[in-house]
Amino acid sequence: LKGYDYWGFCDTDVLLGDIYQFLEEHSFFENDYSRYGLLGHLQIFKNSQEVNHIFMSGQGLNYRLDFHNIFTSEQNFIFDEADGIQKIFEKNNFKQLQDKFFDDIDISHFSFREYGENEPKRYYFWSEENGLESINLIDGNIKVNRPLYAHFQKRVIKCPEFRLVDSFYVIPNQLVIGEKISKEELLEVTRNKFYWAYVKSTILKKFKKEKWTLEFIRHKLRMKS
Template sequence: MKSILVIHPYFGRFPKMFPFWLESCKLNKTVDILIVTNQDIQSDSDNIIIKKSSLTQVKSELEAICGMNIWLEKPYKLCDFRPLFGKLFSEYTQKYDFWGYCDCDLVFGDIRHFLTEEVLNNHDYILGWGHFHVQRTIDSKFDEVWRTARGLWRNIGWKDVFASGQNEWFDELPYGVAGRYYGLYPDRCWMGYTDNHAIFESPALSQLPFQSLFNDYTLWKSWSCYQDHLNRLPFLKRNEGGDLHHIIYQKEGIHLFTIGINQENRIEKREILYAHFYKRNLDIRISNKSIFIIRPNAIVDCTHLSKYILMYYAHHPSIYWENILYRINRKLGTLKKKYLK
């Protein structure tokens, strides 16, 4: 079995759904997780590795690797330096066949169910949207790739990306290092698309019910990040059909499922690699971290899902009420700034 290390640096207070992410990591016992943090955290799981550090220390080490001064005043900027994590944490990564990184505003399913030995044997660069990614540790092509990649929002090279005070999404598709790797070596990439859908879910914050830009055809058609790059990134192409609607997610031990209504108006359950929530504010209403349901604004206990209950969860009235309150508070905040200057 090919060994995998997933690296997650996090400086500052952990988000409230962090324990659910951590538990989903623990359940994947054959995948090691390196958490680099300035927080006090303990784990009794053999596959969780804790490294105490600071943002200042990481900045100094990255500057030594880059040979230049970099901008790293806020932890979120670390995303732009993800392509260098293999070197930054080489004392760990050199012991593994693959290394990668992920966000912690997500819940993993069974990683090995999707990252099979066949996938790992035949590819060097796997996934690429930034939520979760792994790549081969010994890869002579990679220096050429990241040094010739560009930022996502602007056509700037790595030196300008690393000196920039804003996040340039240097690691992510449709440009970034992921897009560059695919452009140079498409046969060595596996981006997690199969059967006309992505193997992961990432419901957009702008959609109150769960709708993933990666798996909802209506959203996909109107999303320029897909449509503007179909010729350059043909794996993004898809056909209409097979989508699920009125979606929730269900965690059952190591496994994670999308559950929704299919085109035949029946409940359908599909196993997925992960669900990513874009810092969505989920109300935590349970203590069991391995068996639960995630509805669009809460993590709740599992229950038998009839079609009526599924629809109720997927469009829970509190979702819309909370959104109204959010908009009111945001408007009041704007007015306060305007008239109390």
């Protein structure tokens, strides 16, 4: 990380916009925030000795914040989210940019909708010029939003053979190289339908047995304490 002012990580099922421009627009650098990140999809940290070692300050607070437990266990602590690193930053009074600037797509529907939305008509367009755009058809009119990123929740999206391009768009469930599409095309490609892939994955999860070992049970109880 030497030579960089900030560092971060993200999930592999996200489509990113122009991160630097977005952070500038929200005065991230001007306000000297130590961290951006509401959930584990994307996290950005100030590259300083104090920030980079803050994870150690959870030692002795409780089971799920003590890095010794996290580093020595195969269980999931969700340490990079609200009940983990975020609480540690709060306890140390570090400034964080915490608003929801992203689209979190509900995997249980074929169409691209956030949780709680009802039958949206949406697709995503990415360009070298403008970054990520959420294209929505509302009451017959096109409305464009610019989220920091879109999180597709492990959704399988068919992609063409990779090559460098200036623009592409993403529809359920395919990435297409090209320019923005018409209202008529938008209506057609965003039509919701029976989502067999989700049903199949849900059924397979039902049959997947959790390792109910004594250590796993102890872990669950400690996480609740």
